[in-house]
Amino acid sequence: MKKQHRTETDAIRTQIPRTDFMEHSAPMYLSSSFVFEDAEDMRASFAEEKDRTIYSRYSNPNTSEWIQKVCQMEGAEAGFAFASGMAAVFSTFAALLDSGDHVVASRSVFGSTHTLLTQIFPKWNIGHSYFRHDRLEEIEGLIQPNTRILYAESPTNPAVDVLDLEALGQIARKHGLLLVIDNCFATPYLQQPIRFGADLVIHSGTKLMDGQGRVLAGITVGPAGLIDRIYRFARITGPALSPFNAWLLSKSMETLAVRVDRHCENALKVAEFLSAHPRVNWVKYPFLKSHPQFALAKKQMKAGGCVVAFEVEGGVDGGRTFFDHIRLLSLSANLGDTRSIVTHPASTTHSKLSPAERAESGITDGMVRISVGLEHPEDICADLGQALDSIGG
Missing domain, CATH: 3.40.640.10 (Type I PLP-dependent aspartate aminotransferase-like (Major domain))
Structure with a gap:
């Protein structure tokens, strides 16, 4: 055999x-x-x-x-x-x-x-x-x-x-x-x-x-x-x-397992960082304990993946300020890259949906999707932090 x-x-x-x-x-x-x-x-x-x-x-x-x-x-x-x-x-x-x-x-x-x-x-x-x-x-x-x-x-x-x-x-x-x-x-x-x-x-x-x-x-x-x-x-x-x-x-x-392991480690650290930031209204990541389906994710998945969703304060204006102050991370509509990417779904990947359709899918005007890459997690968090600090500043 x-x-x-x-x-x-x-x-x-x-x-x-x-x-x-x-x-x-x-x-x-x-x-x-x-x-x-x-x-x-x-x-x-x-x-x-x-x-x-x-x-x-x-x-x-x-x-x-x-x-x-x-x-x-x-x-x-x-x-x-x-x-x-x-x-x-x-x-x-x-x-x-x-x-x-x-x-x-x-x-x-x-x-x-x-x-x-x-x-x-x-x-x-x-x-x-x-x-x-x-x-x-x-x-x-x-x-x-x-x-x-x-x-x-x-x-x-x-x-x-x-x-x-x-x-x-x-x-x-x-x-x-x-x-x-x-x-x-x-x-x-x-x-x-x-x-x-x-x-x-x-x-x-x-x-x-x-x-x-x-x-x-x-x-x-x-x-x-x-x-x-x-x-x-x-x-x-x-x-x-x-x-x-x-x-x-x-x-x-051939490198999928080692890459995804690192993506997941970084993503959880980023999700925890965002959860503690005063300019963030909410954070969703499957292996974050606050996720509504945390227990289900643990049952079905080995780890939480590379994508974190969160909402910044200030709606559209707050989101625009956040994106304009990003320095290290990439503004792109892709995900799963070695490079961390931040995306505004309401104006890019899901812009063809009506406001009502986006709301039904849980997509708010201030939602940010971050595909967490393989950079050092402290550098990712530092860039997110300074961009978030700019909101309302």
Whole structure:
């Protein structure tokens, strides 16, 4: 029997077969297509009688290596890698839904996912209903005969609320729905939704998986049968990940555990610092004891992740003053980078939502989302502190 290693080891040691050069690190396969031995080999390959690489829009050795690593960490059978996280979200829905179908989703979703559900999918007669992250009892009343998918993020973007994955899994099984979880904030190192009943797990590899702000990528993993449907949709529509980005991501997975451990250590220190600052109204971080779902986070997650949400005094004006006085940290809309990033969700990532929609998602005018990086935590806190001190000064 093959020895079972821990996921950190698999992330490092999983590798595509070596070539005759016996390289220690997997080479990049920057080839759009691959050749056949003869006419019969070509016919059999396109007839799918052979499992082999044909064209990089379908599969590529570098992409396959990254997919295998994510599947091992998530406990999934198969996966498909996409050019971005949103390509993964869109393609997963589009592959599994038909005109007339319905989705029940958490109200606390990424702004672009909200736009998909409210503006894009209605063009194809695909409807949706929202439930609040803290009111799972609403879900069963929203399920319709044509509901096919139950969808949620946990922790949520940007308010880092935590949803009960086991409860969602039970609801999905009871009603014959597919449970799809966006696991981007946690990564497969901190949380494995399939253990709690999820059918499919989606990630933006752009974030902590890459961890250095270099590439765009997305991935969906789950049962082989469902992934085959997603693969066949993506094979035709073409949102595949580039081999170069896949190579970078596969190498990044080798350091995922040590990077995320440091992110989480820093984030908890930053959350504790912010909690004590007089210019901060409230702070939310999954492993902060004051978090409303602290016990649930401890049950589902190994640690709290890299994102802290907090509200500054003074609303919009206070937030503008805070951001204008940041000196070390980056003002950007990304997260999961080695560099700490501060974002104003109401005017950036979730600006397309109405004020009422933002309020329903827990996004206030003065909310700040900080993606805590790998700098020394005292330097991060010092920059946040001096920016906060400027409010009302």
